[in-house]
Structures are given as C-alpha cells and as structure tokens.
Amino acid sequence: MDQVLEVRGLKTYFYTESGVAKSVDGVDFALGRGRTLGIVGESGSGKSVTSLSVMRLVEESVGRIVGGEIRFEGESLLDKSEKEMRAIRGNRISMIFQEPMTSLNPVFTIGMQIGEVLKLHQGMSSAEAARKCVELLKLVGIPLPEQRVREYPHQLSGGMRQRVMIAMALACNPALLIADEPTTALDVTIQAQILELMKELKERLGTAIMLITHDLGVVAEVADEVMVLYAGKVVEHGAVEDIFRSPMHPYTRGLLASIPDIDAEVETLETIEGLVPSVYDMPPGCRFAPRCKHAMERCLRSQPALVETAGHKTRCFLYGDASEEEAG
Amino acid sequence: MSEHLLEIKGLKVHFPTGDGGWFGRGRQYVKAVDGLDFSIRRGETLGIVGESGCGKSTTGRALLRLVPATEGQVLFEGRNILRASSGDMRGLRREMQIIFQDPYASLDPRMTVGGIIGEAFKAHERLSSREREEQVQELLSFVGLRPEHIRRYPHEFSGGQRQRIGIARALALRPKFVVCDEPVSALDVSIQAQVVNLMKELQQKLELTYLFISHDLRVVKHISDRVGVMYLGAMVEIADKRELYANPQHPYTRALLSAIPQANPSRRRERIILQGDVPSPVNPPSGCRFRTRCPEATERCALETPAFKDLGGGHRVACHYR
Incomplete structure (x- = not known):
C-alpha cells in the first residue's frame, strides 16, 4: 500500500459552555504519495479542524479527538506521545x-x-x-x-x-504537506505564482498535499481529488474532473452555482438560502436538509450515508441506492 | 440632466510617509492615487478591480472626501465636492454613502441595530423616535432582515446578516451614489451570492449608482456595467464589462484575467504568470508603471508615460502598443 495518510471515522468534538460542538463528525479519506486532496467547505464545515486533528494540534483544554483512526506512513498518530509528535511535525x-x-x-x-x-x-x-x-x-x-x-x-x-x-x-522533505488556505491572503497574480509553484514541487518532490480552501477554483487548479465538507460531514468526495463536471450533492451544486461564471452572463446568481446550522444544534436528519431545495420528508428525519454513485461518493437520498447511516 | 453623475479629473491622493527628517525636507510620499480621469454614469455600476496597493479603496474614499485629495476635481452633479464647504458637504453626505468590507469591524458592538441605522436619521432628519423606529424597521425588511431585529446587537448576527445591516445603514437616507468597498470579500461563497443579488435588486428599486471596488474579478464581472482596472495608483484600462472581459487590451488586464482560478476544468485557459511583485508606490517606475512586470515592455515604456487613449466605444487603455 502506497498511502501516506489514512483517516478513518475521525471525530473531533469541542466541549464548551454552550454544549458539545461536533466539528468533525466521522470523516474518512486516504492520500497517496504525490497526490493532492482538496478539502472544501465554508466557515464551520470542519475543514481546518480536520487538518489540526491530523497534526494533533487540537487545543486539548476544549477539544478532543473522540473517535477514529489516523495512520501516517503506516503508524497510528493517535497513539503517539507529544514528544513523538514534535519529532514528526515540521519534519515528516x-x-x-x-x-x-x-x-x-x-x-x-x-x-x-x-x-x-x-x-x-x-x-x-x-x-x-x-x-x-x-x-x-x-x-x-x-x-x-x-x-x-x-x-x-x-x-x-x-x-x-x-x-x-x-x-x-x-x-525536511516531508511526506505530507498540509496547506490551510495558502493563497487566500494573496492577490490573484501572486496566487497564480504560488499555485504554479505548488504544482511544480508536488511533481518534483512527490509530496502528498492536503489543500484546505473555500475556493473551488483553487481546488480545480491544483487538486487530484476533492472532498466537500458541510457541518462536520463529508457530503461528496471524488476525482476533481468528476465533481466539477457532474456534481451530485445539492450543496456542491449550490456552491458551484454561486460562483459567478466568468464566461457566462446571468441576471441573478444562484444562492443557497439560509445559514450553516449551529454546531451546537445540528438538524436530526441530513445536515443540509434545512437549506436544501430538494429536501424530502425522509431527509429531515434520517441521516443519509456516504454512498458511491457514478464514480464518486455522495451523501444524499436523491440518489437511488442511498441508504441511511447507522446511528452512532 | 447630465448622463454622468460623477466626473473625476486628475485625481491624486498622496500620503506623507516617515517623519521626513529635519524640517521635513526629505519627506517622501506614497502616491496611492496618482492622476485618475474617469466618470460614472447615472444608474450604472462601475467596477474597479486591482490588487492590494493599487489605490482602489483610496479612490473610493477620496470620492466621498473620507481621505483628502492632493489634487484634481471630483464633480458630483457638476459641483466640485473637493471644494465644497463643510456645510455643503453635510448635505452632500446624504447623497453619497459607503458600504465597508468588514461587517465585523464596521458596526459598533455596543449599539443596537436600531441605534446603528437610526443614527443617520438623527444626524440628518428631524424625526420623533417613533418615526425613526418605523423607518428603521422598514429598512430592515427591505434588506431581508426582520423588523424585530431592531433591538439586537451586531454579535447576534452572522457575517452575511451584518453586511445587510451595513447596507441598510448606507441606504437609510436614500443616497444617489454608494461606494461599495469589497462588500462581499469577507463572506462565504454561498452568502456572497445572496448579498450580491440583494445589492442588484436594491439598485434597481432605488435607482442607485454604484462604485463597486473588489479584487474578485468574477464578482465584479457579475455586478458591473463597466469595469476599470487599476495598477499602482493609475487606471490602465476601462471599458464596458463585456468588451473588457472578452477583449482585454492592456497586458496587465490580460494577466489578471488569466490568473482567475477556473472552477470548470474544461474551460482552462492559457495562464500568463507575471514575474515579481508590485513596485513601491513611493517610487513608482518611470514611464509606464507596469513595465517592470510587463512581458511586452520595451525601452520606450521606461521613457514615456503612455496616454489613456480611447480605442473607440469608451474602451480606454494606457499602453503605447495598443
């Protein structure tokens, strides 16, 4: 197996005065040598907490990795001591x-x-x-x-x-590079320079890259795979070309439609109505249901599982063979 | 009534930097805006794009006299507002407003929404507190918030809702002209679209004229009628938006457009990667300011400043070779 990083069922919760925030709630992915995974989501989707969990940098006084597994180069990171982690961070x-x-x-x-x-x-x-x-x-x-x-x-x-x-x-020639919004603070022409550099380095050094961003354009430019997060859960995951060519989850489709298209002209932009749910008060069924145009009664009651359809994984009842996720 | 609501002639905004040494003899100036000529038509949205430090925000602020201009004229309905007395300016402020980028920093956390929006009426109109409240509630529903939000504080709202409060405040006195300074840059993508749609809708209802400043070329294309491109304190190109995006002339505009990350992999375009960084606005390059990064620069570009010439149909460009 040539996987640099494998994350299974990752759950990172924060315990605060207002309640338990399930910031990352069962996230799975694997990343091979020289591959780039784009993790996309809006504020509060859990994308940054996912990366902090991999680095084991979640603030321990409030947050904890309560479930799942993180394997890096075959070894479990969750079993490492703080001293061992320090030798890995900034190095591998x-x-x-x-x-x-x-x-x-x-x-x-x-x-x-x-x-x-x-x-x-x-x-x-x-x-x-x-x-x-x-x-x-x-x-x-x-x-x-x-x-x-x-x-x-x-x-x-x-x-x-x-x-x-x-x-x-x-x-130190790392096996894994985590880039959290690396070009967000930069101007477009400088962003283009940095993205070009990242692509070039990936090819030259074979580094696996976890690219966290809210910008779908950036992902389309540099990533091989995309994982879309919404309110702590993966809603869609697949190869870049698949997801951009035929997005399936209504959230992914909404996100893509809300970016003004530089080559087309429309009077009003598509919008996703409403707001991301509060981390303390998640809807009981599908987390996107309250904002979804296609929501059915079933969506409000139960949580769909992440199922492989047409070459990539989607978490949505709209697709024929979608099943319900087991509780837990 | 003239077609132009605003005409900007030779506008310069220079900021002194450092202490200038003894008696200020060595004082240097940041030439944030260095000679702008353009006009804004009644009822249109003029988009201004450019990277950090190009002077786009300073331009917006200079038009409202929020920063002092060093030279030039800003004619609002024919009157030079840079020469207006403070009394005249007070009246003019009703007609010219601004929406800021950061909805977290631009709303006073200790005031209720009613207080924030109502302040405009307090300063400019004699209304009873009852009337004021009615006006504020009407504005709130106008921007998609609920009338009962009037007693809440800014921290109780999300970023997108706060930006709606900022919009309500700017529109309270029914201005004719609104400078929108990166109004959606701090918002999530799905919320950006909501706010952009709202701004377009309000523009039609209230017959507003917008100067829409942004670094996001996709948003600017969507909302604008015409677009101007700034680089290092000067405007390098301005045209009708369709013309500008389909047929960019200035090498900088071309590079900027090619650098937009494209979410649709089947529409990838050839990318022009500019070398280096934007030079310092204290000592901008001689001749054409873009020449140090321009792939087409020649000797002439260092010697002569290119004129801002009209290629026809209001498409103007500052380049010797167009």
Missing part, C-alpha cells in the same frame, strides 16, 4: 497557513527561521543549514537568495513570505 508532516505574516517570527531573519528547522530535525551544523537555506529559497523561486536569508519577514512582500513559508515547510 509540515504545514503552511493562510497568513504568512503572523506565522513567521518578526524578530528572526529568514535564514535563522529555516535554519532552526534543519538543525532541530536533521541535526545539521549552522554552516550546513545556511547552505541548505539558500538552496531552499532558490527552489521556491526567491530571487537573490543569498541576500534574502539575512532579511527579516517585514522586508518581504506577502507573496515572498508565503514562498518562505513553503521553503520552511519543505526543508
């Missing part, structure tokens, strides 16, 4: 975030920050680390890398900072 699994300014330390030079990763995880000497740093900056397309290593984050533009973050994430 690394992460890039939305806001490159707040994820870089303003008082250290770029060289010091990337160098630290190399010294810590690879046991490099300062001189070796300095050399490798320049090499990494070159890899991610930063001009004048010898000069840039001596600069501080504020001296770089947003696009350059995100390149530095990517260089840092790739420093």
Whole structure:
C-alpha cells in the first residue's frame, strides 16, 4: 500500500459552555504519495479542524479527538506521545497557513527561521543549514537568495513570505504537506505564482498535499481529488474532473452555482438560502436538509450515508441506492 | 440632466510617509492615487478591480472626501465636492454613502441595530423616535432582515446578516451614489451570492449608482456595467464589462484575467504568470508603471508615460502598443 495518510471515522468534538460542538463528525479519506486532496467547505464545515486533528494540534483544554483512526506512513498518530509528535511535525508532516505574516517570527531573519528547522530535525551544523537555506529559497523561486536569508519577514512582500513559508515547510522533505488556505491572503497574480509553484514541487518532490480552501477554483487548479465538507460531514468526495463536471450533492451544486461564471452572463446568481446550522444544534436528519431545495420528508428525519454513485461518493437520498447511516 | 453623475479629473491622493527628517525636507510620499480621469454614469455600476496597493479603496474614499485629495476635481452633479464647504458637504453626505468590507469591524458592538441605522436619521432628519423606529424597521425588511431585529446587537448576527445591516445603514437616507468597498470579500461563497443579488435588486428599486471596488474579478464581472482596472495608483484600462472581459487590451488586464482560478476544468485557459511583485508606490517606475512586470515592455515604456487613449466605444487603455 502506497498511502501516506489514512483517516478513518475521525471525530473531533469541542466541549464548551454552550454544549458539545461536533466539528468533525466521522470523516474518512486516504492520500497517496504525490497526490493532492482538496478539502472544501465554508466557515464551520470542519475543514481546518480536520487538518489540526491530523497534526494533533487540537487545543486539548476544549477539544478532543473522540473517535477514529489516523495512520501516517503506516503508524497510528493517535497513539503517539507529544514528544513523538514534535519529532514528526515540521519534519515528516509540515504545514503552511493562510497568513504568512503572523506565522513567521518578526524578530528572526529568514535564514535563522529555516535554519532552526534543519538543525532541530536533521541535526545539521549552522554552516550546513545556511547552505541548505539558500538552496531552499532558490527552489521556491526567491530571487537573490543569498541576500534574502539575512532579511527579516517585514522586508518581504506577502507573496515572498508565503514562498518562505513553503521553503520552511519543505526543508525536511516531508511526506505530507498540509496547506490551510495558502493563497487566500494573496492577490490573484501572486496566487497564480504560488499555485504554479505548488504544482511544480508536488511533481518534483512527490509530496502528498492536503489543500484546505473555500475556493473551488483553487481546488480545480491544483487538486487530484476533492472532498466537500458541510457541518462536520463529508457530503461528496471524488476525482476533481468528476465533481466539477457532474456534481451530485445539492450543496456542491449550490456552491458551484454561486460562483459567478466568468464566461457566462446571468441576471441573478444562484444562492443557497439560509445559514450553516449551529454546531451546537445540528438538524436530526441530513445536515443540509434545512437549506436544501430538494429536501424530502425522509431527509429531515434520517441521516443519509456516504454512498458511491457514478464514480464518486455522495451523501444524499436523491440518489437511488442511498441508504441511511447507522446511528452512532 | 447630465448622463454622468460623477466626473473625476486628475485625481491624486498622496500620503506623507516617515517623519521626513529635519524640517521635513526629505519627506517622501506614497502616491496611492496618482492622476485618475474617469466618470460614472447615472444608474450604472462601475467596477474597479486591482490588487492590494493599487489605490482602489483610496479612490473610493477620496470620492466621498473620507481621505483628502492632493489634487484634481471630483464633480458630483457638476459641483466640485473637493471644494465644497463643510456645510455643503453635510448635505452632500446624504447623497453619497459607503458600504465597508468588514461587517465585523464596521458596526459598533455596543449599539443596537436600531441605534446603528437610526443614527443617520438623527444626524440628518428631524424625526420623533417613533418615526425613526418605523423607518428603521422598514429598512430592515427591505434588506431581508426582520423588523424585530431592531433591538439586537451586531454579535447576534452572522457575517452575511451584518453586511445587510451595513447596507441598510448606507441606504437609510436614500443616497444617489454608494461606494461599495469589497462588500462581499469577507463572506462565504454561498452568502456572497445572496448579498450580491440583494445589492442588484436594491439598485434597481432605488435607482442607485454604484462604485463597486473588489479584487474578485468574477464578482465584479457579475455586478458591473463597466469595469476599470487599476495598477499602482493609475487606471490602465476601462471599458464596458463585456468588451473588457472578452477583449482585454492592456497586458496587465490580460494577466489578471488569466490568473482567475477556473472552477470548470474544461474551460482552462492559457495562464500568463507575471514575474515579481508590485513596485513601491513611493517610487513608482518611470514611464509606464507596469513595465517592470510587463512581458511586452520595451525601452520606450521606461521613457514615456503612455496616454489613456480611447480605442473607440469608451474602451480606454494606457499602453503605447495598443
């Protein structure tokens, strides 16, 4: 088996004064070497909590992984101690975030920050680390890398900072890269540069990428597979071409229709009426039912299971062989 | 009545930066907006697109005198508002309003919705508190909220609902012109569509003129009649939206359009990847500002500033080679 990451039945709940928030409620997926999985959803869908769970970075005072399994390179991450996890994070699994300014330390030079990763995880000497740093900056397309290593984050533009973050994430040649909204804070022309870079690196280094985003366009550009999350559950999962060509779940179809099409002209945009349900008060049946144009009586009562139809998985009673999900 | 509601002539907005050293002799200026000429027709939506730092928000604010202009004229129904006295300006503010990007930061958390929207009436109209409340309730139902929301506080609403409150506040005094500064950028995709549809509907009902500022070329295309593209404080192209998206002329517009992530894999287009970053607006490049990133730049581009010429039908472009 060539799976880098396998997640089965992941449940991450948060225990707060207002009640239990089932932010991630039974999520399954697997990711192979050199593959990119796009995880799409709106605020509160559980996409970021999924990635934090994989990194075991869920704030323990409020949240807990209450069920499921996460296997990384064949080993269970949920059985690892915090010390073992620290050796994995930034090394075999690394992460890039939305806001490159707040994820870089303003008082250290770029060289010091990337160098630290190399010294810590690879046991490099300062001189070796300095050399490798320049090499990494070159890899991610930063001009004048010898000069840039001596600069501080504020001296770089947003696009350059995100390149530095990517260089840092790739420093130890990770098997898995988690990119959480990596281009959301960037301008379109800079976004195009970064997406191009990610595609190129994936091919060159064979890194598996978990790309978390709300932008379906970004997913269509770089991912091989897409998983659409709604209120903590996977509603649709399949190959990029399948899902964009023939989306099945009413939520996915609604999302695609609410993006204005650059090549067409319509008077009013399709909308999904209503709001995402509160995490403390989920509808008893299908979680999308209260906003769904096609909702039937059955949808309000019971939760559909994720079933394979026409080459990809959908969680919806509209499709013939859909069955109900077992309680639990 | 003139076809144009607003005419902008040679508008410049420069901000001083740093302390300028002794006696301000070395003071430098951020040339946020550096010589704009365009007009806005009555009842249309003019979209302005561009990346961070291109001056699109500053332009919107300068039109309302929320930031002081350094040079130029802004004619609103023929009157230069940059020269208007503070008394005249007070009257003009009723007619020109703004909707902000961040519905979390632009509503006072300590005021009720009734207070936030009613404030406009307090400042501009003599109404009893009873009448004010009726007006606010009417506005709330107008933007798709419920009249009983009047006593709630901003934190009780979702992002999309807050933006509706922002819209109600802007429309309270029945303005003629509204600057919409990235009004849907902070919202989820499915909520964006709801708010965009609402704004279009209100425009028709109230005969509003919009200046719609956004970095999202897809949303701008949907809502606008004409679109202007800004780069580093200047407008590089403006045209009817169909013309601009089907037949972009400026190399920057072409790159920008090709960079839009396309959700439909069968409609992938050839992408133009621009090299490098936007230069500093303190010292913009000589000649054409885009030349440092332009794939077609020649020596002439460094020497001469291109004119903003009309290619016919109101399609204007600032490039030597068009």
